[in-house]
Amino acid sequence: MALQITAARPDPALLDLPWELPLETWPEEHLAALPRGISRHVVRFVKLSGRVLAVKEIKADIAVREYQMLRMLGRLDLPCVVPFGVVSGREATGGSPLDACLITRHLQFSLPYRALFSQSLRPDTSTRLIDALAVLLVRLHLIGFWWGDVSLSNTLFRRDAGAFAAYLVDAETGELHQSLTSGQRDHDLEIARVNIAGELMDLEAGGFLEAGVDPVDTSNRIVTRYAELWDELTGVQRFESGDRWRVDERIRRLNELGFDVDELAISTDIGGTTIQIQPKVVDAGHHSRRLLRLTGLDVEENQARRLLNDLDSYRAGSDRQNDDEEIVAHDWLAKIYEPITRTVPRDLAGKLEPAELFHEVLEHRWYLSERAGHDMPIEDAIRDYVSTVLPSKPDEATVVGVDTVEMPVVAMFDDTGDAPRPTPRR
């Protein structure tokens, strides 16, 4: 059978990869020198035309389905990895068929949860990761996507102004429905709870978990955080008709959570004495959309919030409240944001994303100002930050995992082959 490549924008260099070899045995020259995480399937990260791609070996029909699902989720503007293509019709040199490969782009500056735990981090890392996962799960469920395999391993995290933004990595078990039943949502949550507890217990067993963190308590947080957010985003609220300000308040509260209300159902009882409101369509990305509109910067939600705050103080500080917001934003971008983020020397650019760096510099300025007892200019803060803090940070542009045992379960009940193949270490 002939090799078949399905991709939106196929890269001819794809043909140079050794598709006739099982993924497990691909020579090192093709691989990005990056470690790997746990996966049910064999997964490798390859270098191709200057970028890093994740290649997963699975059956052709599943690969095609997942490719299409990821494209669909991307079109729906949900945070997930971007599919690159499917290679099927693979044959080994002897002519025996090989499984297909699903290729996704590596998400820059994203971190697998294991990598986060292998660094020394702030104490509440696990809760912040779970909060991010809860937001992702709510967003997916609002669209009607049932994940089926919610876990920290199937999620990538990007730093987001001190918090995290979660991205879906594995859509193999996922299904897109018109809307989800509460049973489907419950089931996803239960899967999440059990998987997170297992993953944290595993970190604990490996000595990677922060002291004092209880895996079971922490995993329960996904349920409570999810429920809070879901209720806030979809709950019905009733009040007296005199309390109309509550409509505005509800919308503001949702904005505060990072959501825009596209459709709000308002109804009154027959006598008109009580009003009932329920958000029908909500859209994540309230702050990041506003920032994108004002400056063209495409960043995570909390980063956007942070940047917008700085933009607001710039506007107040330069006494331009009466100027057009777009014009002030343009000036802020040219005079503050870009000069600051460009100060970073090239060799340190792989440490943090520009928007995250900007957030860190703002934090750093606050510390410096507190220590000095007066306001420090941001130019001083960035200089100090680049010389004292940034060099000691790990490179995070292309982290794909930590060096841990990889465990593809490819065979079931095959009592013949007993000794597992040793995991190649590089």
Add this chain to the structure above:
Amino acid sequence: MATVKFDEATRLYPGNDKPSVDKLNIDIEDGEFLVLVGPSGCGKSTSLRMLAGLEEVNAGKIWIGDRDVTNLSPKDRDVAMVFQNYALYPHMTVADNMGFALKIAGVDKGEIRKRVEEAAKILDLSAYLERKPKALSGGQRQRVAMGRAIVRSPQVFLMDEPLSNLDAKLRVQTRTQIASLQRRLGVTTVYVTHDQVEAMTMGDRVAVLKDGILQQCDSPRHMYDHPNNVFVAGFIGSPAMNLLEVESTDGGVIVGDSTVAIERDRLAGASGKGLTLGVRPEDLELRTDGHGIAVTVDVVEELGADAYIYGSTKAAQHVDEDDSDAPEKPFIARVDGRNPPAKGETVYLAPKVGHVHLFDAQSGLRLGD
């Protein structure tokens, strides 16, 4: 341990006018292995998910034992979806990998240990309990994952196409293993597949669905010998049953240039002259007198003791109304493997006496027993 009962269970998706599962009635016995099978879109997965609590039941009820679970949340139903998420944790021992879900559920340590040891015994993993998963073979790892479900001792195991991502050889191995494990555990199991061979080899009973409607629920043997209707007749069995559109005559049906004798009371049940005659490939005989169904041999598949011939015939073949643009199905017969006809040859075949299935052409229902 529990029985499961689908009682007129119906699922109608919002916006659809036809139910995806329509008044499903199945009584599953305690400890039984029931397989739901059918072509895609038949409602088998939806039925399983209704039982799991993932799909709403719009009408009717579902019972597990004497509990009405129709409106219970999935986690309160005491069912386990097996093989869905079988991540293994590299730093935890095999015992912890099997038992951690019980720890989350607040089961005490002694009880966890007891259940893990029991499951390990059944799964032949006793010697590996203190090892890390990386020291295990692929098959052993898979059993650890299975152990995760077993230690929960759920009342019902639910499996939705668990073998779909395996290659053909492993599928065969694994399905035998799952079936024998289920028999040892004796836990009521509902299993979904689109593969009728898998269904027939694994299930105590098989439920065939089509368009959301249960066609037949029976033991594999009885279903093979007594398909209720034309759909089940054509769906169950590999190679598939030959189905011919025939007309009844006095005391039989006309097939090719001859008459196949059929008991009069069997013919009496027909609504008209039009009938569908079903003959399995192994129930055909080669005739040397030049009478019977004339078949031109296109392909000969030699299997050693037997051979299958795939050919074309002028006799009117039954066409599934949902599948009318499908390519014409070959006429298939099993013949002696030592002396098969040659490709291109025309052979004459007749059904063995007493081995024909008869269906009303209008209703599709079986005539006689």
